[in-house]
Amino acid sequence: MSFQERKKKILMILDEFEALSVMEISRKLSISPATVRRDLQDLSEEGLLQRTHGGAMKLDNLPFVAFHKKQTANTESKQEIGKLAAAQVVDGDTIFMDCGSTVFAMCAHLKKLNKLKVITNSLPIVAELIDTPGIGINLIGGELDKERRAVHGDMAVQHIDTYHVSKAFVGVDGISLQNGLTAHSEKEAQITKAFLKNAEQVYLLTDSSKIGKDAYVKFGTLKSIHFLITDAQLTGPLKKKIEQEGVRVLQ
Template sequence: MSFLERKKKILMILDEFDSLSVMEISEKLSISPATVRRDLQDLSEEGVLQRTHGGAMKLDNLPLVAFNKKQTANAGSKQEIGKVAAANVVDGDTIFMDCGSTVFAMCAHLKKLSRLKIITNSLPIVAELVDVPGISINLIGGELDKERRAVHGDMAVQHIDNFHAVKAFVGVDGVSVKNGLTAHSEKESQITKAFLRNAEQVYLLTDSSKIGKDAYVKFEALKTIDFLITDTQLEPTLKMEIEEQGVKVLQ
């Protein structure tokens, strides 16, 4: 059983039982206690469960991290990535922007454009750019997630499918050559998939800490993106592996 398969099953049984010991997880999944401990540590570092003495427990807000918490993580790298991403936007573009904090970092650098159309599910992006002359915003409709300050759900996906953009700027919780794009949340992954299928070019924005890592939900292959924008801390071997898949890495 692969780590991703084990991860999915661990989260599923924690969702059912709320709290379990290492031995209980070991017995239910037929894997060694040592493997369970390693997996629980990795999942705890991803922020999707809480380690306890001798086991783990479910978080009330299991897969999602509030926007303001994500915004402060690796803030310096996100600002640099946002600046590089914004440099790929030109006057007259229509672009998709998702609700990720790294994508939000583009906003300060988009204000200089004189004509831009943004289609987004992010309330912080709307608040940041709504009064900027020359920028028009199409706010995606659907169910509001107060913690993430974003709109999700089936109606949001249908909204996106009614539009076409020259470029999409999206984030992920994990990306690797083997498992492609991964996320902690199915509802966020569905929004990202809708952006990807309705854009001519796709820019993936993520700091290097998420590259070579896998999250809970696998939703797209690496080849579905055109550009990966990350920080200068990316290991050269990882950069080479990604570019061998036809993805251009920008730093």
């Protein structure tokens, strides 16, 4: 049975039963548990189901559905960026992770580490990493944005200001040579500014569709970041000009 055939059948039985363990899916489809685990991970990375401890559940049964719908946009690009970003993290690091869906794509690859501390305002990141041995989680406190599944506000900024980390991984709504880093939301810009201030190295994760474009809240210059992690579509003069600002581009 091909992956596409297994994918269709797994989603069909999850639609019927809402949540199943690896062993239950294995028995129902007559495929090995190892194959089921691999398929569930692939489907989770595509944003088509939610992995649970020992199995999976359909997205309609989650409090994080809106986030996962956002996560499915530019899925392949986000997964590649997330994988490259996670490769910059080493055992023993303490890192900031914001609530963006591209930053969330790091999670599957961070699980390979033996010792890591994650400070985040993202509930989906907490849900994804909470059962991973070796990863400690510090959830930022403050006001909960139910749509974004993230914590914001003045108390959240105060929380962030009590820490200093080696690396921060943040997203952006727009980045340009003229206006630097921009966001659609003042509260998200506030959180990102706090991350930038309290990290030794800042990694900005975004697909190339947001480069050269602006949102309405300006919150930082290109000199606020050290690394730009993006897809292979960023080439030519724009890439060179960004690098001339002191930003190292990783693709």
